[in-house]
Amino acid sequence: MSRWEPGASGRLRDAAMELYVERGFAQTTVAEIAERAGVTPRTFFRYFADKREVLFGGSTLLQEAMVEALHNAPPAAPPMVAVTAALDSAADFLGGRHDFSRQRQALIKANPELQERELIKLATLASALTDGLRLRGVPDPEAGLAAETGMAVFRVAFDSWATGAGDRELAQVMSDAMGRLSSITQDR
Amino acid sequence: MSRWEPGASGRLRDAAMELYVERGFAQTTVAEIAERAGVTPRTFFRYFADKREVLFGGSTLLQEAMVEALHNAPPAAPPMVAVTAALDSAADFLGGRHDFSRQRQALIKANPELQERELIKLATLASALTDGLRLRGVPDPEAGLAAETGMAVFRVAFDSWATGAGDRELAQVMSDAMGRLSSITQDR
DNA sequence: AGAGTTGATGTCACTTGATGACATCAACGT
DNA sequence: ACGTTGATGTCATCAAGTGACATCAACTCT
Numbered sequence: 001m002s003r004w005e006p007g008a009s010g011r012l013r014d015a016a017m018e019l020y021v022e023r024g025f026a027q028t029t030v031a032e033i034a035e036r037a038g039v040t041p042r043t044f045f046r047y048f049a050d051k052r053e054v055l056f057g058g059s060t061l062l063q064e065a066m067v068e069a070l071h072n073a074p075p076a077a078p079p080m081v082a083v084t085a086a087l088d089s090a091a092d093f094l095g096g097r098h099d100f101s102r103q104r105q106a107l108i109k110a111n112p113e114l115q116e117r118e119l120i121k122l123a124t125l126a127s128a129l130t131d132g133l134r135l136r137g138v139p140d141p142e143a144g145l146a147a148e149t150g151m152a153v154f155r156v157a158f159d160s161w162a163t164g165a166g167d168r169e170l171a172q173v174m175s176d177a178m179g180r181l182s183s184i185t186q187d188r
Numbered sequence: 189m190s191r192w193e194p195g196a197s198g199r200l201r202d203a204a205m206e207l208y209v210e211r212g213f214a215q216t217t218v219a220e221i222a223e224r225a226g227v228t229p230r231t232f233f234r235y236f237a238d239k240r241e242v243l244f245g246g247s248t249l250l251q252e253a254m255v256e257a258l259h260n261a262p263p264a265a266p267p268m269v270a271v272t273a274a275l276d277s278a279a280d281f282l283g284g285r286h287d288f289s290r291q292r293q294a295l296i297k298a299n300p301e302l303q304e305r306e307l308i309k310l311a312t313l314a315s316a317l318t319d320g321l322r323l324r325g326v327p328d329p330e331a332g333l334a335a336e337t338g339m340a341v342f343r344v345a346f347d348s349w350a351t352g353a354g355d356r357e358l359a360q361v362m363s364d365a366m367g368r369l370s371s372i373t374q375d376r
Numbered sequence: 377a378g379a380g381t382t383g384a385t386g387t388c389a390c391t392t393g394a395t396g397a398c399a400t401c402a403a404c405g406t
Numbered sequence: 407a408c409g410t411t412g413a414t415g416t417c418a419t420c421a422a423g424t425g426a427c428a429t430c431a432a433c434t435c436t
Contacts, residue, residue: 079372145369153333184337
């Protein structure tokens with residue numbers, strides 16, 4: 001793949017993460033990241049669309065995993081069951097990186113710009129899940145609602161897991177949240 | 189309030205909206221907005237935190253209305269019923285401005301930065317609703333879930349209403365979406 | 377081996393968003 | 407009149423991001 005000085009992308013990512021943790025996201029300049037990585041600022045923007053994007057490199061992979069899980073769910077399964085399968089695959093994808101998730105979540109919570117980026121990634125994910133549900137034959141208003149609701153569960157559960165001590169499994173936290181959801185939405 | 193040339197804030201808001209519609213958000217510069225409003229670019233940033241914020245001036249009022257509706261719901265009402273009351277007040281707040289909402293929604297959909305800002309405003313709103321539910325005595329995981337779920341309904345319904353022809357009432361669209369939600373979340 | 381190709385990087389110049397420090401000016405009260 | 411006050415202008419500066427073009431190492435082909 002890369003030629004004579006491999007890993008420029010990786011060095012940039014590492015340097016950025018280090019600096020973000022050391023002195024905070026807003027207090028870190030792209031010039032500093034590039035310098036620590038041994039490249040020019042211009043090169044940074046060839047690997048990352050902007051300063052925030054460093055923290056969201058894995059979002060594409062996560063989305064692909066969840067959409068695939070949605071696709072592999074039994075054809076007869078109702079929408080919310082398929083969404084649950086997607087959440088399970090997400091738990092599988094993220095469950096092993098509690099320390100990293102905690103650090104990342106702390107950075108995001110401390111900075112509005114990063115919150116915005118996080119939110120749009122999650123929204124994109126919700127949109128992908130909606131499309132996946134439509135592909136399963138779920139009609140239009142239901143597909144969107146099921147996907148959005150599933151992502152609401154994801155947000156609540158993931159934040160609780162990443163912020164907390166990490167003594168419980170992510171999959172378990174998500175399952176619990178999903179269980180509570182159906183009890184709540186029934187009494188109205 | 190303002191002294192010798194009143195309405196600088198209003199002129200800036202109008203000028204910005206005009207330019208955003210005329211040539212798009214990204215293609216509009218703060219210098220142009222300020223020029224059309226008859227002030228200095230520096231003054232723009234004294235009224236708006238950044239270029240995007242012009243489109244989100246009303247979000248504080250909407251949030252206050254919804255939180256108040258939540259507060260005024262019968263104390264014995266279950267969480268989702270109180271959230272429904274908040275959604276009704278939102279429909280009341282926004283229902284009369286279909287043309288403006290449509291234009292605004294078109295601008296937002298055409299620009300990722302604006303989508304990000306929209307999302308964080310909605311997330312803040314969800315957070316405020318969560319707090320409001322806690323104040324009603326709703327315990328912690330349920331409060332967050334009910335609020336997030338309610339906002340999911342809001343997003344789906346509002347987008348459908350603002351993007352669509354506007355032949356149906358916003359309150360009706362929201363009510364329908366809420367109805368579909370409970371049917372979906374039961375069969376799992 | 378030598379020449380050209382290719383893809384990643386460097387260099388330079390520039391626009392734009394955003395902010396801090398300080399000056400100014402009109403209205404207001406005294 | 408005079409000083410205060412609050413909004414605005416002026417000036418300088420930083421940082422993000424981008425386009426155009428040069429450069430250089432590695433690879434290919436003969």
